[in-house]
Amino acid sequence: MIKSQISKRISLPQETSTETIAESSYRRIRADILFGRLPPGQKLKLDNLKTAYDTSISTLREILNRLSSEGLVVAEGQRGFEVSPMSVADLKEIAELRLLLETHALEQSFARGEMEWEARLVSAHYKLARMEQAMASGDTSHAEEWKRYDWEFHQALISACGSKLLMEAHAAVFDKYLRYQMVALSYRGAVAAQEHQHLLDAALKRDGETAKMILVAHIQGGVEHALAKGPLP
Template identity: 70%
Template sequence: MTSAEIDGEQQNGLTVSENAYRRMRSDIIFGRLRPKQKLKLDGLRDSYGISISTLREILNRLSSEGLVVAEGQRGFEVAPVSVENLKEVAALRLLLEAHALKQSFAAGGVEWEGDVVASHHKLATLERRMAAGDMSQTELWKRYDWEFHQSLISACGSQVLMDTHAAIFDKYLRYQMIALSFRGDIAASEHRVLLEAALDRDSKTAREVLARHVQGGLEHALAAGLIA
């Protein structure tokens, strides 16, 4: 075993194991590891610079999150996708986020407002670039999208709710990356209304817009025809 494979070694403040877990999880969510792709241990060991034992731990962890499927003696593969699962994920995201919005809007203070404004500014800037035809930063766009929606609910007062929403949002994001689902001015307009509703503490409007936002994203992803 090389020194890079030793659990507990630090990389950017993270253990090698945690760093590899985050990289692999990101590779699944952003489609670099495709649905139903076989995850061969020897190849992954070389790609992520970790031991086989650490790799198995990571794959089991990702399996518990529903991002990897254990195939018994045949090993592991990236979790498949389906229209039915996308609909379930979208419905659960809406349920969690709508509830968290109401709690967050009631409790958020000035610092929360500042975070919402700042995260929207980054997202809106990138959405304008993409609307103009620059699709070179899709991963950064989705990161900013995640940050904006997380900022909206960040004052909800429940870390469990935040963590659960983040896990579901990642699964929703995975489908968006597979379908390359960018709705242009429609989504950007919905984000602007969500920002205004947050500053006005208008949770009713925000939840109505969020429902359209999630449903629109679902329909747009399905229309692309890339989800088997």
């Protein structure tokens, strides 16, 4: 059953003060799915959601249909909605698509990136590295901040690619990949941190070939680590 009091949420990207109630509710529910607070397969009963998110039934229907179009919710006809299930095949397909999009965007971003891009990248990596240090110490209370800064770093890497559509497509796939990581709470420790550092170094050198090889190992390693932790929910 969905709790009436929802804990602190981190949405990707963060909420703004000018959002409508409907947009804010959408982002809150979406974040709760991505971070596993609404687990795979959970029935999304409108009455419970209305209480938990203080949102009207009609608005909730619109939100859930929107999330269904994104693949995060399954619409069951007259039976309502549920959080999309997980599978090994789905995770592998998401990882392959992320790799396809991100390697292409990296190539474009490295060719076009200027000093402002480098500054964004260094700043994003600094924040991620601090969170990785906290996670490495065994403090998993920062798991959501860790993944937000991970998202920001990978977005910074491709932010000079010159294509808004490519950025949006990558963000959507990355979020689905992130959901698997959060549900499995899959942190690879020093290996992942080193890969991020090497990605930063390659980016600042504009070494696209090295960056793509690191990214392949980074994403494939994440999948293997998540699956090694046991069956998916």
